[in-house]
Amino acid sequence: MAERAGSPDSDVLGDRRRKLEALRAAGIEPFPHEFDGVEPIASVRESHADLAAGEETEATHRVAGRLAARRGQGKMAFLDIEDRSGRIQIQARSDVLGTEQMDRLLALDLGDLIGVDGTAFVSRRGELTLRVDGFRILAKSLRPPPDKHHGLTDVETRHRHRELDLIANPETRRLFVTRARVISTVRRFLDDAGYVEVETPILQPLYGGAMARPFTTHHNALDRDMYLRIATELYLKRLIVGGLERVYELGKNFRNEGVDTTHNPEFTVLEFYEAYADYLDIADRCERLVWAVAQAVGYEGELDFQPPWRRELLVDAIRDRTGIDIVEVRDREELAGRMRALGLAAGDEDTWPQLVDELVSKRVEPELVQPTFLLDYPVEVSPLAKRHRSAPGLVERFEAFASGMEIANAFTELNDPDEQRRRFEEQRRYAAAGDEEAQPYDESFVRALEQGMPPTGGIGIGIDRLVMLMTGARSIREVVLFPALRS
RNA sequence: GCCGCCGUAGCUCAGCUGGUAGAGCAGCGGACUUUUAAUCCGAGGGUCGCAGGUUCGAGUCCUGCCGGCGGCACCA
Numbered sequence: 001m002a003e004r005a006g007s008p009d010s011d012v013l014g015d016r017r018r019k020l021e022a023l024r025a026a027g028i029e030p031f032p033h034e035f036d037g038v039e040p041i042a043s044v045r046e047s048h049a050d051l052a053a054g055e056e057t058e059a060t061h062r063v064a065g066r067l068a069a070r071r072g073q074g075k076m077a078f079l080d081i082e083d084r085s086g087r088i089q090i091q092a093r094s095d096v097l098g099t100e101q102m103d104r105l106l107a108l109d110l111g112d113l114i115g116v117d118g119t120a121f122v123s124r125r126g127e128l129t130l131r132v133d134g135f136r137i138l139a140k141s142l143r144p145p146p147d148k149h150h151g152l153t154d155v156e157t158r159h160r161h162r163e164l165d166l167i168a169n170p171e172t173r174r175l176f177v178t179r180a181r182v183i184s185t186v187r188r189f190l191d192d193a194g195y196v197e198v199e200t201p202i203l204q205p206l207y208g209g210a211m212a213r214p215f216t217t218h219h220n221a222l223d224r225d226m227y228l229r230i231a232t233e234l235y236l237k238r239l240i241v242g243g244l245e246r247v248y249e250l251g252k253n254f255r256n257e258g259v260d261t262t263h264n265p266e267f268t269v270l271e272f273y274e275a276y277a278d279y280l281d282i283a284d285r286c287e288r289l290v291w292a293v294a295q296a297v298g299y300e301g302e303l304d305f306q307p308p309w310r311r312e313l314l315v316d317a318i319r320d321r322t323g324i325d326i327v328e329v330r331d332r333e334e335l336a337g338r339m340r341a342l343g344l345a346a347g348d349e350d351t352w353p354q355l356v357d358e359l360v361s362k363r364v365e366p367e368l369v370q371p372t373f374l375l376d377y378p379v380e381v382s383p384l385a386k387r388h389r390s391a392p393g394l395v396e397r398f399e400a401f402a403s404g405m406e407i408a409n410a411f412t413e414l415n416d417p418d419e420q421r422r423r424f425e426e427q428r429r430y431a432a433a434g435d436e437e438a439q440p441y442d443e444s445f446v447r448a449l450e451q452g453m454p455p456t457g458g459i460g461i462g463i464d465r466l467v468m469l470m471t472g473a474r475s476i477r478e479v480v481l482f483p484a485l486r487s
Numbered sequence: 488g489c490c491g492c493c494g495u496a497g498c499u500c501a502g503c504u505g506g507u508a509g510a511g512c513a514g515c516g517g518a519c520u521u522u523u524a525a526u527c528c529g530a531g532g533g534u535c536g537c538a539g540g541u542u543c544g545a546g547u548c549c550u551g552c553c554g555g556c557g558g559c560a561c562c563a
Contacts (some may be wrong), residue, residue: 148513210563257562361562462563
């Protein structure tokens with residue numbers, strides 16, 4: 001890593017320090033407070049898109065950005081300046097600037113931030129260029145930028161020092177702009193459908209709404225342990241009880257589990273709930289939302305997000321791929337035996353629902369490349385979902401998959417408080433049997449249901465994974481600005 | 488947590504069965520008024536991830552640790 005770079009041996013940093021001091025000695029502030037009236041480089045390019053090679057103009061522009069390259073010519077030099085919108089060449093001439101200014105411009109280091117006033121022309125080679133009439137250093141860079149040619153490829157440095165990745169790699173900048181567009185499209189889509197955006201507690205006295213281990217922390221003044229939320233579900237449903245009818249929350253969840261290409265301990269989730277809707281209404285809205293996102297970001301990959309998506313019953317999906325009918329095989333030991341016969345690990349401590357999960361994630365999920373809904377899950381793995389209106393033993397729930405990855409989980413919400421209480425009690429039994437992810441009993445949630453919750457459909461969509469799909473990223477760490485790494 | 492691969496200059500990389508650590512870019516000094524990874528000349532720059540060990544001698548072999556990537560386990 002680069003943390004030794006300050007050692008006396010390395011004069012790369014010393015040179016920059018000396019230049020910083022030289023600027024101050026010459027009465028030039030290396031870190032001025034502002035630089036008004038800057039025009040994006042892309043807009044300068046737009047203004048002169050029709051100029052021919054060799055053509056001159058009287059048009060002046062003020063741009064600002066990072067010094068990205070320099071090609072010296074003695075009494076003349078070309079430099080490239082890069083801002084968020086693009087890159088432009090500037091031409092420095094000693095006959096325009098005078099010797100002193102010329103020397104100062106050439107003494108700048110790659111990576112310095114500068115502001116330039118220049119006159120537009122197109123060089124003989126056809127490159128739009130600003131002839132520098134004046135310039136100002138806007139911030140001295142005391143560390144060298146990544147290699148201008150090879151860029152920055154070291155994955156660890158790219159993730160630990162994302163600023164360097166953003167400086168060196170335009171595709172990283174594009175990816176995170178795409179991520180922003182995904183999120184703004186989600187908001188617009190739901191706002192337009194009459195949803196209310198809300199914020200519920202991240203720091204919670206009791207966690208719930210998903211099967212996962214939480215992060216635990218401590219509130220000193222209250223002297224009690226608190227949990228970082230693993231889901232927003234229970235609070236959002238209380239808002240449906242409260243009559244908000246359509247709510248969504250876009251924010252981070254935290255789960256104290258392993259890290260891999262599809263899991264980061266903190267991750268962004270969209271949950272939305274709609275009164276008077278069931279899970280099939282939610283499926284419709286989900287595929288329309290993702291389709292809207294794909295269009296907004298100009299998705300052009302292999303996946304076909306256009307509705308309607310493929311729909312398969314979960315029990316069929318499992319039976320077709322493994323020969324096991326989980327409606328028939330409800331005994332834990334029998335299921336474990338059938339799975340071992342297929343060469344799957346089936347731990348002795350695993351509960352029946354954990355085994356079903358394993359079956360789906362090992363034998364079904366990897367095969368779901370095109371967007372697909374798996375419908376109707378066993379009640380044992382879905383303590384917050386409403387019983388299926390016609391299929392015994394199942395709930396009205398779907399999960400959405402694409403590219404072999406789960407991206408959404410939704411159900412017709414359980415709104416019968418007495419049954420919810422029984423489901424929580426069942427979870428208690430699973431917890432007693434050793435399932436660390438069984439959901440804790442949340443009495444204040446049940447009490448809210450007793451107030452009366454309308455029939456409701458709800459969903460959680462993994463935003464990081466959605467961004468992975470839209471950008472083709474193979475790891476969640478590529479779509480999270482600062483992913484979790486060991487210290 | 489387990490297994491495999493990886494860690495050399497600011498960046499990108501080479502370094503053979505163990506024999507005094509290299510290149511390009513960047514930086515430094517110099518030349519050059521239309522360059523596009525500008526070019527040319529010159530002189531620099533290293534805790535070879537860390538700590539032990541084997542050896543006359545370790546970037547190279549062995550052990551442990553740290554970090555990254557991938558897989559398994561767990562999960563969304």
